[in-house]
Amino acid sequence: MPPHAVAGVLLAAGAGSRLGRPKALVIVDGQSLVRRGITLLHDGGTDPVIVVTGATGPVPDAGDAQAGVSTRPAGAGLAADGPAAEGPPRDSRGVISVHNPDWQTGMGSSLAAGLRVVPPDCPAAVLALADQPLVGPEAVRRLLAAHAAGASVAVACYHGRPRNPVLISREHWPEVIALAAGDVGARPFLRAHPGLVTEVECADTGRPDDVDSPEDLARVEALLAGLSRADPADRG
Numbered sequence: 001m002p003p004h005a006v007a008g009v010l011l012a013a014g015a016g017s018r019l020g021r022p023k024a025l026v027i028v029d030g031q032s033l034v035r036r037g038i039t040l041l042h043d044g045g046t047d048p049v050i051v052v053t054g055a056t057g058p059v060p061d062a063g064d065a066q067a068g069v070s071t072r073p074a075g076a077g078l079a080a081d082g083p084a085a086e087g088p089p090r091d092s093r094g095v096i097s098v099h100n101p102d103w104q105t106g107m108g109s110s111l112a113a114g115l116r117v118v119p120p121d122c123p124a125a126v127l128a129l130a131d132q133p134l135v136g137p138e139a140v141r142r143l144l145a146a147h148a149a150g151a152s153v154a155v156a157c158y159h160g161r162p163r164n165p166v167l168i169s170r171e172h173w174p175e176v177i178a179l180a181a182g183d184v185g186a187r188p189f190l191r192a193h194p195g196l197v198t199e200v201e202c203a204d205t206g207r208p209d210d211v212d213s214p215e216d217l218a219r220v221e222a223l224l225a226g227l228s229r230a231d232p233a234d235r236g
Contacts, residue, residue, distance in 0.1 A: 006167070007122040008046030008142055009114035009183065010037040010201065012130035013103035018213045022055045025133045028215065029224040033211065037130040038095055041165075044140020048094040049134050052114040054103025067206060106183030116174050124152075125173075127186060128165040129210075135165065136206030137229025143167040143200055151198035156208070163208035166190070211225060 012024040019026070024034040031039075041049045052057060075175045100113040111127065120124050124147050126140055139156045143165060148153040152169035155162045166186055168176055172193075179188040190197055211217050 002033045004121065004123055005047040005082055006045075006147060007118045008044070008049040008140070009111070009118070009125050009126040009127050010040030010041060010049060010130055011110050011114065011127070012056075012101050012105075013035060013052050013109060013110040014131075014218040015055035015104075015129075019211065019217065020214070023211055024053065024056050026211065028133050028211075028217070028221060033130045033133055036133045037128055040135060040137050041126060041140060044137035045144050046140060048096050048119065049148070050096045050098060050114050050117060050125075051185045052098050052100050052110040054110060057099070079092070106181075107185045108180035108182055109227070111180045111185045112177045115177060118170075122170070123147075124167055124169040126165050126167045132164055132208055133211065134207040134209050134223060137204075138205035139164055139200075139202040142202060142205070146198050147201050153190070153193070153196040154198045154200050156202040157199045158201075158203045158208050160199075160201070162197075164192070172196075 014023060016023040016026075024032065026033050028036065034053075038049050038051060098117050099114050100110045102109040102113075114127075115125060126143055128135065128140075130153065133209060135156070143154045144167070145160060147167050147169070151167070152172065154167040155161065156165050168186060170188075175192075176186050176189045179192065180186065181188075207223070208221055209216065209223070212222055
């Protein structure tokens with residue numbers, strides 16, 4: 001891992017109640033949503049990529065067939081107030097899989113589980129959701145560039161509307177975790193500190209469409225099918 005690399009945290013723990021199956025395992029355009037999310041963060045420049053699992057069990061197709069993914073339960077080996085002195089194991093792509101046993105309480109516990117295993121030398125983390133397969137890696141790159149330019153909180157916006165992914169520097173994580181309760185992630189922290197937020201326009205890099213229902217899935221599949229027929233350079 002390069003010195004002072006920014007980590008990626010992919011939240012992929014939900015059961016997909018409206019969709020009828022865990023979103024992480026849904027195959028879209030030949031890949032599971034969790035694999036697409038890992039590629040998003042990896043290609044966007046984060047290292048390591050941390051996948052927080054839940055409803056699917058410890059490892060929902062998170063690693064490649066050759067390497068697999070190293071998995072640890074949320075909180076294993078952690079100090080009470082921070083990351084463990086020894087980092088969690090990774091697969092060949094730098095992926096760490098963390099199972100959140102409290103995933104049913106909502107996104108907040110998964111966010112906390114992911115941030116708590118980020119290696120101590122990572123100054124920030126990019127937070128992404130597994131159910132937004134149209135987000136492009138260029139959005140992640142722009143957030144990293146904003147952080148390198150001095151932003152401690154950066155949010156990808158689409159036509160001026162803040163969505164995902166989100167970058168948050170380490171100094172804010174205790175408050176992010178404290179405010180993340182139930183089925184919300186970093187939103188309460190962002191709303192409490194609008195002055196910290198650097199908005200980064202990303203509408204030209206992809207779309208933040210969520211896959212929450214069968215209708216959403218059909219629409220996203222149609223959009224991806226259109227992209228696959230386009231020039232590969234247009235795919236973000």
